[in-house]
Amino acid sequence: MLVIRPIAPSDYAALYDCAVESGHGFTSLPVDQGLLERRISRAQEAFARQQVSEPGDEGYLFVMEDTSNGHICGVSGIEAAVGLTDAFYHYHMGKVVHHSKALDIYNALDTLTLCNDYTGVSELCTLFLREPFRKGLNGRTLSRFRMLFMAEFKSRFSDWVIAEMRGVSDDNGDSPFWTWLQQNFFSMDFPQADYLTGIGEKTFVAELMPKFPIYVNLLDKAARDVIGQVHDNTRPALKLLQSEGFRFRGYIDIFDAGPTVEAEVSNLRSVRNSRRVEVRIGEPTGGEAHIICNTSLANFRAAQVQLSVDDGRVTLDAASASALQLSDGDLARIVAL
Structure with missing residues (x-):
């Protein structure tokens, strides 16, 4: 039987294996012993807090275990409220209009603006199912059970929840969107930037990321084409979340331009049903x-x-x-x- 339970210190080796197998672009599972151990410890603290009246910095991390042999099949998590201790960045897609009535010229231009609009909302995160177990309803179970957990412990979570979808990158971890940012604003490759964010080193974002809106038409075609698009391996997860009621509202990841989807917790299909x-x-x-x-x-x-x-x-x-x-x-x- 495959049972989902809170993560324990004895699960470290399996969590590390999941981090390695998840590959580039999976920010919440960096291959870093210290961070993974802290995530386990933080989860244990969250599950141990009996009196929680509002969402705080709790991070709930679960594993799916095969009870017949003790093997860990996958991992899944929920952040109670993001951005309370570290800035939580996104780009928001917007428009500006350049209009000259005298010249009869009207241009509506797409922009990307750095923001922290999701500060304080809950997040579904760290969903990874290992290859041998990607069959049947295992993936749906490992994702959707989190909504039952949120329904059962409502006071621990925000009224709104988001999920960041992995954006487009190749087998080497190169992101077309980041490549453009790297050439113009940074001097590090995508895996390094993704890794630093995963271990909580985000100050470089505030120091080096452009503060003013970026005109999308200034990006090269490869970067423009992946804005709001998901990695091939992420399509099933996105489809499932969309069936639950998650919608894309124009917020994208600052590194790979993958979409962030959002929903009101009380309107999630699994919560309502x-x-x-x-x-x-x-x-x-x-x-x-x-x-x-x-x-x-x-x-x-x-x-x-x-x-x-x-x-x-x-x-x-x-x-x-x-x-x-x-x-x-x-x-x-x-x-x-």
Whole structure:
């Protein structure tokens, strides 16, 4: 059974492997021992905080584990509120109009303006499923369970949530958008800039990034063509989030120009359709694929299970209930897959 749970210090080696396998452009999983260890420690602190009335600097990190052998299949995270301790940068796509009535000339030009507009909102992040497990509904489960977690612990998160999508880069980690920025404003390649951001070294952004709006028509064609576009490996994740209600509102990553999508938490499909049910231990009969999670914070567990709902109750076999740390009569939250 594949069970999602809070990350533990013993998961470090698997988290490091995920960082290596995720490749260039996956900013939230840099190949850096110190940072990965701090992310695990920070997550443990977040899960240990019992009294949280509003979102702060908590970072919740989960792993998907195969309970039959202990192998870690993937990782997934939620940031409670971004930009509270480190500046959280984006480019916002806008327009300026150059108009001369006397000459009868009208030009509407696209611009990119550096901003911190998403400061304080929650973020779905660090979603990575390892290659052997990219089948069935595993990817959907590893992404969507986070919305059940947010529905269950509403006070810990903002009313709005975003997700940054990886932008276009090649196998060597070269980004057409960054290449233009590098030539004009920076003297470092994309992997180095991406890595520095991933480990929290963001001062170079404020020091070197152009402060005034960039006219898009001044970029070369290769850079213009990838604005708001996603990496091929990211298309399934974007499609899933769009089905949940996430929308692109013109904010892009400052390094690879990948789109950032946003949604109101209460309007997410999985949040609206999830509900609490009572658990019975027994022999289930048929049913549909659901994501089910317990209502514990520190001992949170979630998984994909075949369930049928009868008068606000679901039946779980003893093994599944044990893996999810659920007992007869407990409450659980479910949503259909």
